[in-house]
Amino acid sequence: xxxxxxxxxxxxxxxxxxxxxxxxxxxxxxxxxxxxxxxxxxxxxxxxxxxxxxxxxxxxxxxxxxxxxxxxxxxxxxxxxxxxxxxxxxxxxxxxxxxxxxxxxxxxxxxxxxxxxxxxxxxxxxxxxxxxxxxxxxxxxxxxxxxxxxxxxxxxxxxxxxxxxxxxxxxxxxxxxxxxxxxxxxxxxxxxxxxxxxxxxxxxxxxxx
Numbered sequence: 001x002x003x004x005x006x007x008x009x010x011x012x013x014x015x016x017x018x019x020x021x022x023x024x025x026x027x028x029x030x031x032x033x034x035x036x037x038x039x040x041x042x043x044x045x046x047x048x049x050x051x052x053x054x055x056x057x058x059x060x061x062x063x064x065x066x067x068x069x070x071x072x073x074x075x076x077x078x079x080x081x082x083x084x085x086x087x088x089x090x091x092x093x094x095x096x097x098x099x100x101x102x103x104x105x106x107x108x109x110x111x112x113x114x115x116x117x118x119x120x121x122x123x124x125x126x127x128x129x130x131x132x133x134x135x136x137x138x139x140x141x142x143x144x145x146x147x148x149x150x151x152x153x154x155x156x157x158x159x160x161x162x163x164x165x166x167x168x169x170x171x172x173x174x175x176x177x178x179x180x181x182x183x184x185x186x187x188x189x190x191x192x193x194x195x196x197x198x199x200x201x202x203x204x205x206x207x208x209x
Contacts, residue, residue: 006033006134010172011206017176018202021183026196027126027147029186030119031179031204036090036135037109043096044086050096051082090135102136109133110140120144122199126190130179132167134208139167141182151189159185 018029055078059066086092094102110131114120119127125146132139141160148156159182166178 006170006172006175006206006208010176011204013172014176014179014204015202017179017183018204021179021186022192022198022202024187024192025183025190026124026193027128027143027186027190028119028122028196028198028200029128029130029179029183030117030200031130031132032110032113032117032207033132033175033204034109034134034207035209036093036105037133037138038101038105040086040093040097040135043093044083046096047086047092048079048081048083051085052076052079054078093135094137103138106131106133106136106138106140110142114142117205118200122146124196126196127200128182128186130163130182132170132175134170137168137170139163139170147186147190151185155185155189 014031018031021027021029052075056071056075059071059074086096110129110133113131114127114129117129119129119142121127122144125144127144128147129142130139131142141163143151143156159178162181163178166174
């Protein structure tokens, strides 16, 4: 069975989910889903170089004569094809990049988004960012001080663990369910008081190109 996709319908559904959550909590929830959190050009070049090297080995060891003037052309073509294959494949990019690089890229991008989207500037310090990066299969949850002061560490860490698990194999349905569970925790510990205006957009940001 194909996992539910992150498409326009999923975006609309998540927007309704966020609106429902914010009716019951003073927290301001922002959801961002990105295709990737770095360019991964280095992975493309590495895979291209590996394919070019394989092409060179084949040329050197084939049991029949090979025109020498074709060698640089075929090697360059192997590099170009390999780079394009990697550029179009999340699996290849994950294989040719380190876990440390992917983890750092997602954390850095999520932290930048927390400030770029104004989540760090809410009046009561109630911003919450749920940031999912699909290529890296990682999810980051960042909350402002007002939320972290009210939600017990045990409850917060449990939801963080559950969200991280969803990020490892993301699909739209499980992502929405995890957000709803977080919403229940926020409603319990940061209930709506009617005094906190809706300062941030409810529509998720899908950046999937």
